[in-house]
Amino acid sequence: MEADSKPKKSGARLCCVCNQNRAALKRPKTLEQICRECFYAVFEEEIHQVILENQLFKPGDRIAIGASGGKDSTVLAYVLSELNRRHNYGLDLFLLSVDEGITGYRDDSLETVKRNELQYGLPLKIVSYKDLYGWTMDEIVKMIGLKNNCTFCGVFRRQALDRGAALLKVDKVATGHNADDIAETVLLNILRGDIARLSRCTSIITGEDGPIPRCKPFKCTYEKEIVMYAYFKKLDYFSTECIYSPNAYRGFAREFIKDLERIRPRAILDIIKSGEDFRISTTTKMPEQGTCERCGYISSQKWCKACVLLEGLNRGLPKLGIGRTQGLNSDAKISNGMVIQEESVQGQLFCTNQVNPEDQFFGFYICKK
Ligand SMILES: Nc1ncnc2c1ncn2[C@@H]1O[C@H](COP(=O)(O)OP(=O)(O)OP(=O)(O)O)[C@@H](O)[C@H]1O
Structure with a gap:
């Protein structure tokens, strides 16, 4: 009988990366069985590589992290601080939050960001719709109802982030948009017949022609992995959905992508890749700024x-x-x-x-x- 050289551990699988520790999870992106320590390492290393390959930052850059208190931006703040220290990026990092004025949602999530400010030692700037525009989202929803309120919120947030970034005098804003978000937006733009927008939604850096460019270091990072990372690292984040966001169309796209991911995890990256390829072949022009x-x-x-x-x-x-x-x-x-x-x-x-x-x-x- 052949001797079994593998360590025997009551049916436990070994991590496919280190081959030492017991696997603690199945990576959603690759379905590999992996231990926690190796998961942290590959998760962070992939983000580091995305940052390097796309030259997202330069030494000395002042970077505002769009901080909503949710899982994506909280993990982004944590990982960027870690990578900045570990790889000597030489970045000055800040947290930038927009208070849309949504009682029972943003007020609570901002409390989380205030704790993150202390936990990660990153200065926080909060700008509010009330101060900038004279209206809170609560007041806007009172006037217009739930339908279309996301239009107001999205347009105002975009500008509010730019204005907060200008106050902080940063070189760039980094947001927590992840691979699932981008794949969703690619699908939505296709479903709306808006091929011209594929360029902006798949670009890892946008707004270079505007006041302050934005970047998405999580462009290739899966939402499920962000949730796992936040959970295992016990990060302090706020996990409630916006009380005013009944965006059914996006919801369907989201569910569709989740279904595809269950069958074939690569589907998310492939949708983004398709969006990028469309961008190359399209002759549709965006309006001039x-x-x-x-x-x-x-x-x-x-x-x-x-x-x-x-x-x-x-x-x-x-x-x-x-x-x-x-x-x-x-x-x-x-x-x-x-x-x-x-x-x-x-x-x-x-x-x-x-x-x-x-x-x-x-x-x-x-x-x-
Ligand atoms: N109120 C806000 N203040 C600052 N940044 C924001 C705010 N809302 C959204 N962002 C930025 O835009 C990104 C995408 O926002 P989205 O509304 O899609 O939230 P999300 O996918 O739930 O992300 P998160 O988990 O970080 O809330 C966030 O990760 C964050 O970087």
Whole structure:
């Protein structure tokens, strides 16, 4: 009889990486049986390689991590701090949070970010919709209901992150968008017939033509692995879904991808790859970037989307900015550097040259009536 040279451990499998320790989990991305220590190592090393291959950062860069308190951005803050120390990236890292004003959701998740600030020793900056736009999401939802509220939130958050990043004077914003998020967005853009957007959603760095570029170090990182990492490392994160996000269409795309992943884990990376290849072959052009005549933020239209949405809110016509924005964009007139609407408006718009010295983009404020 042949002698069994393998260590006997009551039916336990060995880690396929170190061949020493007992496997503690099956890696969702590769289905390999792996021990915890090796999982941490491969998880972090893959992110490090993505950062190097795509030259996401330069020594001396100031980087704001978009910190929502959720699993993705919490793991991102933790892993980036670790890699920065381990590999001497030479980065100055900051946490940047946007308070959308959602009671029972963002207020709680911001408490988590405040703890992360202390746990990881990263300075935190919080900017709020209320201060920037005069409206909280609670107030917006009260006015417009649940339908379409994600449009307001998404547009405002994008600008709010840029404005917070400008206050921190950072070179780049890193967000926790993961491979599942990107695959989902690829599918959604295809389903909407919006091939032109595949370029932006699959790019690991975006906004290089805008005020502050963004990057996604988790572009190739699977959501399930992020959850496992956070769980095993006992990271402090907030795990409730937004109370205002009944985005059914995205939900279907998400479920579809999860089903595909169960059958074939590589499907997630393959969808992203398909999105990238579409990008190469498409001749569809994105609109040219200019600046919003009202607030100075980047825009391909006369007015940026946030100004159009705000105008609707302030005029008590919240649907104004949903869908096509052409009307408002052709209505606005400029007089002495101020934007004047032809019709009388319920909520008046005031433009001012008194720019907050710390704020590079906005030279106006809007008073809500
Ligand atoms: N309120 C916010 N403040 C700062 N950054 C944010 C905020 N909301 C989202 N982000 C950034 O955008 C990324 C993607 O946001 P999304 O809303 O898809 O959340 P998510 O996939 O649940 O991520 P997370 O688990 O980090 O909340 C986040 O990982 C984070 O980096």
